Amino acid sequence: MTNPLTLLVSALGSGVVEVVDLTQTLREDSPTIVLPPEFGASAPVRIERISRYDANGPAWYWNNLSFGEHTGTHFDAPVHWFTGRDLPLNTVDTLPVADMIAPACVIDCSVESADPDFLLTIAHVEAWEAKHGRIPARAWVLMRSDWSKRQGAAYANLRDDGAHTPGPDAAVMRWLVEERGILGFGTETIGTDAGQGGHLTPPYPAHHYLHGAGRYGLQCLAALDRLPPTGAVILAAPLKVHEGSGSPLRVLALIPKE
Numbered sequence: 679m680t681n682p683l684t685l686l687v688s689a690l691g692s693g694v695v696e697v698v699d700l701t702q703t704l705r706e707d708s709p710t711i712v713l714p715p716e717f718g719a720s721a722p723v724r725i726e727r728i729s730r731y732d733a734n735g736p737a738w739y740w741n742n743l744s745f746g747e748h749t750g751t752h753f754d755a756p757v758h759w760f761t762g763r764d765l766p767l768n769t770v771d772t773l774p775v776a777d778m779i780a781p782a783c784v785i786d787c788s789v790e791s792a793d794p795d796f797l798l799t800i801a802h803v804e805a806w807e808a809k810h811g812r813i814p815a816r817a818w819v820l821m822r823s824d825w826s827k828r829q830g831a832a833y834a835n836l837r838d839d840g841a842h843t844p845g846p847d848a849a850v851m852r853w854l855v856e857e858r859g860i861l862g863f864g865t866e867t868i869g870t871d872a873g874q875g876g877h878l879t880p881p882y883p884a885h886h887y888l889h890g891a892g893r894y895g896l897q898c899l900a901a902l903d904r905l906p907p908t909g910a911v912i913l914a915a916p917l918k919v920h921e922g923s924g925s926p927l928r929v930l931a932l933i934p935k936e
C-alpha cells in the first residue's frame with residue numbers, strides 16, 4: 679500500500695493541496711487583550727536586537743523576544759481557564775500532539791460581523807450544517823468574521839466599556855462542545871469570546887466550555903476567507919513551554935485546490 683504521506687507530499691508538490699498561512703505577523707505593535715484595569719495585563723511584544731552582523735555579532739543576526747502567552751495569533755490550552763484547571767494533559771507542553779493536526783469547519787459570519795457585537799448562535803450553525811453536513815467530532819470550528827482585515831484601533835475596537843468584537847453566544851459554545859464534540863474554536867478577533875463576552879452567562883463562554891472539556895482555542899487568525907467551508911486540515915502546534923497556558927504559534931491550513 680502506498681504510504682499516505684507520500685501521497686500528501688506529492689499532492690503538495692503538484693499543487694493539488696495548497697498551504698494557507700492563517701497567522702498574523704508577531705510584531706511589537708501586536709495587540710493584546712484588554713481586561714478590566716483591576717486585573718493583570720499581558721506584557722507587550724518586545725523584539726530586542728542582540729546583533730546584526732556588527733560588533734555584537736559580526737557574522738550573525740539574532741534578537742531577544744518577550745511577549746505574553748496570549749499575544750497575536752495564539753493557542754489556548756485547557757489550563758488557561760479555571761474550568762480546565764484540573765484536567766490531565768491541559769498545558770501546551772503536555773497536550774496530545776495528535777490534536778495539533780485536525781480538520782476544520784469554517785462558518786462564514788463576515789456579513790453578520792458588520793455588527794461588532796454579533797453573536798454566533800446555534801441557529802446559525804444548524805443552518806450551516808443544513809448546507810455542509812454535520813460538524814464532525816474533534817474538528818476545529820473557525821468563525822470567519824473578516825476581522826483580520828481591520829487595521830489598528832478598528833481591530834481591537836475598544837470603547838469605554840471594553841472591546842466590541844463578534845463571537846459566539848453561550849448556548850452555541852455549550853452545544854458545539856457537548857453535542858458536536860469539537861476539538862476547538864477559532865476566531866479572527868482578539869479572544870475566542872466576543873469582546874463583550876464577559877457579560878454573557880457564564881462569562882466568556884467559549885473559554886468556559888472549551889477548556890472545561892479539555893478543548894482548545896485559536897485567536898487572531900487571518901485569511902479564513904481563503905478556506906472552504908469543509909475540507910481544510912489545520913496544523914496548530916503551540917510552543918512547548920513548561921506548564922504554559924497558551925502560546926503564539928504558526929497556524930497553517932492544508933486545502934484542496936479546486
Ligand SMILES: O=C(O)C(=O)c1ccccc1S
Pocket residue numbers: 711713748754758868869870871882885897
Ligand atoms: O485567551 C485569551 O487571549 C483571552 O481572551 C483572555 C486572556 C486572559 C484573560 C481573559 C481572557 S478572555
Ligand SMILES: [Mn+2]
Pocket residue numbers: 748752753754869895897924
Ligand atoms: Mn488566549
